[in-house]
Amino acid sequence: MFVITDSCVSCGTCAGACPVEAISEGADHYEIDQDLCVSCGTCIANCPVEAIEEQ
Ligand code: SF4
Numbered sequence: 001m002f003v004i005t006d007s008c009v010s011c012g013t014c015a016g017a018c019p020v021e022a023i024s025e026g027a028d029h030y031e032i033d034q035d036l037c038v039s040c041g042t043c044i045a046n047c048p049v050e051a052i053e054e055q
């Protein structure tokens with residue numbers, strides 16, 4: 001699964017890049033809805049601070 005870590009600076013780039021709109025702003029940082037994510041990896045490629053990990 002793809003996870004956004006505490007390194008996220010809430011820039012919103014990944015949310016705009018996700019083809020299925022699985023990413024939204026959470027309480028502390030952006031979050032991925034695991035029920036919507038299709039594991040395409042686009043968000044990882046677009047995060048400027050490498051805050052998204054595949055676990
Ligand atoms: S891996 Fe793809 S589908 Fe999943 S959150 Fe990232 S961009 Fe969206």
Ligand code: SF4
Binds near residue numbers: 030050
């Ligand atoms: S692109 Fe990276 S820093 Fe920006 S909101 Fe997404 S996870 Fe956070």
